[in-house]
Amino acid sequence: MLLRCTASREGKLNTFLRRELSMSSSLVSRLKWQNALLVNGAPAHTGHPVRTGDEVAVRLEETVEGFSPEEMPLSILYEDEALIALDKPAGLLTHPSPCRNDGTLANGLLAYYQKTGQRCGIHPVSRLDRDTFGVVLLAKNAYVHEKFRQLHQSGGIRKTYRACVYGVPDADCGTIDLPVFKLGGGSLLRTVDVRGQQAVTEFSVLRRWERTALLALHPITGRTHQLRLHCLASGWPILGDPQYATDASRAYSAQCGIAPQQLCAAELAFTHPLTGESVRIFSHQDVLCPEAEDSRL
Numbered sequence: 001m002l003l004r005c006t007a008s009r010e011g012k013l014n015t016f017l018r019r020e021l022s023m024s025s026s027l028v029s030r031l032k033w034q035n036a037l038l039v040n041g042a043p044a045h046t047g048h049p050v051r052t053g054d055e056v057a058v059r060l061e062e063t064v065e066g067f068s069p070e071e072m073p074l075s076i077l078y079e080d081e082a083l084i085a086l087d088k089p090a091g092l093l094t095h096p097s098p099c100r101n102d103g104t105l106a107n108g109l110l111a112y113y114q115k116t117g118q119r120c121g122i123h124p125v126s127r128l129d130r131d132t133f134g135v136v137l138l139a140k141n142a143y144v145h146e147k148f149r150q151l152h153q154s155g156g157i158r159k160t161y162r163a164c165v166y167g168v169p170d171a172d173c174g175t176i177d178l179p180v181f182k183l184g185g186g187s188l189l190r191t192v193d194v195r196g197q198q199a200v201t202e203f204s205v206l207r208r209w210e211r212t213a214l215l216a217l218h219p220i221t222g223r224t225h226q227l228r229l230h231c232l233a234s235g236w237p238i239l240g241d242p243q244y245a246t247d248a249s250r251a252y253s254a255q256c257g258i259a260p261q262q263l264c265a266a267e268l269a270f271t272h273p274l275t276g277e278s279v280r281i282f283s284h285q286d287v288l289c290p291e292a293e294d295s296r297l
Contacts, residue, residue: 001060001081001120001141003274007050013037014046016056022150023058027142031058060141062121067101069111078281082144082274083125083137084109085281090133090260095124105136121145125152126159126268129225131240134161134265134283147273152222160267161217161227162206164289166249167236168213173204176230180223189243190225192233199223201230209291211252212239216266227263238263239288262287 007016017023017037028046031037036059037044050056075087086105088094093104101107106122113120123145125137139145151157181196183189190196200220207214213236217227225244231237232244240253241261253259264287269280 003058003060003143005056007052007054007056010049010051012046013039013044013048013050013056016050017046017058021058021143022147023143024146027146030142031060034059034061036060058143060143061119062141063119064110064113064122067096067104067107067110069114070102070107071111072108074105074108074112075284077135077283078279081140082272083139083148085135085137085268087283087285088128088133088136088265089285090131093130094127094136095122109138125157126265128265129228129261129263131260132263132265133260133285135268135281136265137268137281144273148270151270151273157268157270159219159265160269161219162264162266162287163215163217163227163231164239164262164287165213165215165231165236166211166239166246166252168208168211169203169205169215169234169236171205173202176201176203176234178230178233180226180229182224188224190223190229192229197221197223199226199230201227207289207292209289212289212291214287214289214292228261239290256290258288258290262289 014028017028032046035043038057039048040055077087078085088105095106096104109122120140123139125139125148128136139148177200178192179194179196180190180199181193183191202218204216205213206216219226228238228241228244237245237249239262240258264283264285266283272279
């Protein structure tokens with residue numbers, strides 16, 4: 001990816017990159033050693049004097065180390081030179097971890113980049129639990145990833161999940177504001193506890209049945225396991241969830257043969273960090289609702 005812009009004032013290239021393009025000092029330093037900085041088509045150092053009207057270009061290419069490419073089927077929902085969105089299936093990790101560096105969505109994406117001749121990094125903008133499925137968004141380089149981080153802080157990314165839950169909310173919509181606390185002892189599980197970080201979820205009921213309901217969930221914060229915990233704490237755990245469940249929801253899920261957890265990242269909406277255009281990305285998957293006439297909604 002080649003990022004181009006025209007200088008509107010004079011100054012050193014380093015200052016221009018940090019102020020006009022909002023690049024971090026660490027990224028500028030890394031780009032300097034990669035000979036990725038150009039002024040009017042010629043390689044330039046960070047102290048190069050930029051004049052009004054000069055064309056500044058940055059070559060944003062990356063290599064990925066620490067894990068290997070693996071061929072696997074990928075459902076690509078959206079792609080351009082800056083980002084890619086995939087429809088992740090349940091049961092697949094998004095990114096390698098210290099315990100496992102193969103068989104993840106990132107391994108498959110790295111193989112796709114190499115096959116298509118793209119020198120891109122793996123920078124998850126949104127992450128999903130192993131058994132949550134749907135839209136996963138990844139930036140192709142550190143610069144775009146930082147832009148998304150800033151966008152997220154300003155509330156410029158809206159995520160919509162769909163969940164089938166055991167239990168029927170009384171209200172048609174509402175807000176759940178319950179803190180999420182990480183359990184100790186090396187566990188990855190969380191719980192609702194006053195010692196935790198604030199976590200806020202908006203919900204609305206899409207359909208009701210006798211024992212279950214279909215919900216739209218909008219996480220305002222992004223705590224680990226937030227949606228699953230908030231549904232459980234509200235009295236309507238997500239069907240198929242093996243950790244955050246009640247005895248009754250486990251029994252019903254087992255009776256209906258529901259696994260994994262019926263939580264889908266259904267839609268992602270944001271303003272493109274480079275073009276300023278509005279982007280909406282939809283998953284092709286959906287949750288299983290046993291009481292619906294058509295169980296897949």
